[in-house]
Amino acid sequence: MEQSTQQSPHRYNHGPIRDAMAQVNYKIAILSGKGGVGKTSVTVNLAAAVRKRDMVVGIFDADVHGPSVPKMVGIKTEMRDVLRGSHGIDPVESEHGLKVMSVALIWPTDMTPIMWCGQYKARVLRQFLSSIKWYEMDFLFIDLPPGTGDEPTTIMKSIPDLDGMIVVTTPQEISTMVCSRAINAAKELNAPILGLIENMNHYVCPDCGRIEHFFGKDRGERLARTFGIPFLGGIPLDGQYSEAADTGVPIVFKYPDSLTAKAMMLIADRLIKSLPPRENVVVKARAWEEGRDHPKY
């Protein structure tokens, strides 16, 4: 099996976390400069799109203070009681086969505030990461907290052999500006950038099909070109997208024929093809390309 040539910075002893992730093929973190750009929605739907390619997919919700992945994939947080075994913590599987772990799933109640901070938070997060048993997995997506502060940086440094980062932005000038900072931060950490996704890229009028660019046009693509990173694609502004997330079913499962679901599938396919080949992932990818086991979407 081929290994990534670029390693994450080794400021920590990766031993226990590396053991917990030993059977994970690709580890990819999702980063944004600004909060609220749709990073978690992108993480969940990208994971769901890759899952539709018959891959085994996990999501680590690393947003300690605003964990929202379980809700977006329809995992009820009352399931938390069945999680903890003596050997570690097993991820919880969603109805559509996404394996998820989040602080929300090990916390006493949704109302209990999580007041970890500073060095303590970094230690607890690393301990949490080392306790999760991911088992055999093709892709693990990590939904980072917004920004480039202490928390996302600690997590990025804590994941051994991170394959890279995907940066999410929106077409607004402010978002692309802050996103440049996130790209530079990832570069400083030697984390390869696998690509940029522009969320809320355009709006298609459901009645007349007219395309509007409410927030600006082509900024994401230009930003990707400026930094020499791949532009993985744009996702439309779409009421069905947020409605699907609110009901706990990613749009690629709920409305597979929608333009947004198709945009997500395209992004997932571009991502899979751009990664260095690893044996079992290649076998599965070839199967769907040849139409065998082709997912019905």
Ligand SMILES: Nc1ncnc2c1ncn2[C@@H]1O[C@H](COP(=O)(O)OP(=O)(O)OP(=O)(O)O)[C@@H](O)[C@H]1O
């Ligand atoms: N393309 C889109 N079309 C319509 N609604 C969207 C789109 N992308 C995201 N949203 C909605 O915007 C809201 C914020 O999205 P999300 O939680 O994914 O952002 P985030 O970047 O993870 O936020 P935070 O910085 O708080 O973690 C959600 O209600 C989501 O459903």
Ligand SMILES: [Mg+2]
């Ligand atoms: Mg989020």
